[in-house]
Amino acid sequence: MNAEKIPDIIIGRLPVYLRALQRMADSGLKTTSSQELGEHVGISAAQIRKDISQFGEFGKQGTGYSIQFLLDKLRGILKVDRIWDVVLIGAGDMGHALANYQGFTNRGFRIVSIFDNDKEKVGTMIGEYKIEDADQMVEKIKTMGVKMAMLTVPAPAAQNVADKLIQAGVRAILNYAPISLNVPNNVKVQYIDPATHLQRMTYYL
Amino acid sequence: MNAEKIPDIIIGRLPVYLRALQRMADSGLKTTSSQELGEHVGISAAQIRKDISQFGEFGKQGTGYSIQFLLDKLRGILKVDRIWDVVLIGAGDMGHALANYQGFTNRGFRIVSIFDNDKEKVGTMIGEYKIEDADQMVEKIKTMGVKMAMLTVPAPAAQNVADKLIQAGVRAILNYAPISLNVPNNVKVQYIDPATHLQRMTYYL
Numbered sequence: 001m002n003a004e005k006i007p008d009i010i011i012g013r014l015p016v017y018l019r020a021l022q023r024m025a026d027s028g029l030k031t032t033s034s035q036e037l038g039e040h041v042g043i044s045a046a047q048i049r050k051d052i053s054q055f056g057e058f059g060k061q062g063t064g065y066s067i068q069f070l071l072d073k074l075r076g077i078l079k080v081d082r083i084w085d086v087v088l089i090g091a092g093d094m095g096h097a098l099a100n101y102q103g104f105t106n107r108g109f110r111i112v113s114i115f116d117n118d119k120e121k122v123g124t125m126i127g128e129y130k131i132e133d134a135d136q137m138v139e140k141i142k143t144m145g146v147k148m149a150m151l152t153v154p155a156p157a158a159q160n161v162a163d164k165l166i167q168a169g170v171r172a173i174l175n176y177a178p179i180s181l182n183v184p185n186n187v188k189v190q191y192i193d194p195a196t197h198l199q200r201m202t203y204y205l
Numbered sequence: 206m207n208a209e210k211i212p213d214i215i216i217g218r219l220p221v222y223l224r225a226l227q228r229m230a231d232s233g234l235k236t237t238s239s240q241e242l243g244e245h246v247g248i249s250a251a252q253i254r255k256d257i258s259q260f261g262e263f264g265k266q267g268t269g270y271s272i273q274f275l276l277d278k279l280r281g282i283l284k285v286d287r288i289w290d291v292v293l294i295g296a297g298d299m300g301h302a303l304a305n306y307q308g309f310t311n312r313g314f315r316i317v318s319i320f321d322n323d324k325e326k327v328g329t330m331i332g333e334y335k336i337e338d339a340d341q342m343v344e345k346i347k348t349m350g351v352k353m354a355m356l357t358v359p360a361p362a363a364q365n366v367a368d369k370l371i372q373a374g375v376r377a378i379l380n381y382a383p384i385s386l387n388v389p390n391n392v393k394v395q396y397i398d399p400a401t402h403l404q405r406m407t408y409y410l
Binding site: 012018039041042078093104147199204 | 214216217219220221223224225228244245246247282283284285289291297298299301302303305306308309312313314352353355376377379383384385387393394395396397398399400401402403404405406407408409410
């Protein structure tokens with residue numbers, strides 16, 4: 001389980017397995033096979049066996065995988081067997097959608113603060129959250145010790161906000177702004193950009 | 206340019222290059238290098254050269270790439286040198302965010318219809334769009350000949366809606382519901398699920 005040796009591409013598939021396994025568990029299943037899991041996630045059974053074997057011997061030949069055992073192992077590997085605090089920057093449409101998203105808590109995350117630089121929005125509510133002033137963002141993040149952020153600000157502001165987040169101690173950014181961020185090597189960035197995902201499919205049409 | 210022979214992993218990186226190159230062009234740059242592009246997207250220069258070389262000889266040793274030439278080539282390869290019609294299913298928070306998203310048109314896409322099954326929402330507006338009745342979805346998509354859809358319905362409804370979309374002729378689905386869809390081999394699905402992206406980063410924290 002050496003972080004340096006497991007290819008990032010495999011790490012990227014583990015949350016997909018985790019999501020599918022959770023749904024199997026929710027529907028009352030106890031065991032599964034690489035074949036069945038593969039059909040759920042659109043990845044070959046051989047690839048799944050290979051990916052999972054990177055982390056040890058989880059299944060027995062012929063009897064398949066215990067779903068609960070695999071869930072526990074994957075959550076441990078991905079470190080989502082705990083709850084991570086996440087800050088949300090930007091209270092526009094996407095910020096609202098994320099603030100109201102119900103799928104974080106049971107998957108290892110909770111939003112602890114929402115910041116915006118629009119003084120008209122500061123102090124208003126999104127669901128249970130009161131929008132906070134972006135001017136206090138760095139200090140509050142430092143105080144809270146938050147390591148993760150979701151960034152839903154406009155593209156021209158994104159790099160500047162990202163720099164501040166990193167200065168405040170954030171080490172993982174989920175970026176919704178349609179711009180590639182420049183970050184130090186010790187900071188991870190994931191991008192969510194619908195046009196990029198659509199462009200990945202048109203090639204095949 | 207044989208669609209069967211270029212690995213999907215490479216196709217997945219091309220929209221990322223396209224986005225970075227577009228931003229370089231917008232800021233007035235005329236040429237770039239694999240080194241510079243790599244710094245923008247967080248991918249090694251060697252990997253970028255290898256990816257791009259799959260599609261022919263685009264750069265000259267020592268002089269780098271013409272950004273406009275590369276943009277034109279990538280748009281052609283990804284088939285976003287035209288405008289694709291896209292339907293949006295689900296008029297919740299995420300549907301609103303996508304309906305108001307400004308980044309589609311200049312990257313090859315336009316939303317043509319928004320459907321929801323909530324009769325209270327049908328007929329109301331999101332920006333310039335009037336929400337249409339999901340009961341008419343299949344027929345309207347067939348009539349319009351739309352091949353792409355964005356799915357923002359709740360997880361329990363997603364597979365059923367996806368089946369209808371495919372029946373109506375849709376061949377590419379951008380799925381925001383936190384569930385893996387079962388689709389035929391001739392249908393492409395991309396997933397946008399913030400918890401999955403966050404889980405991909407916690408491993409490294």
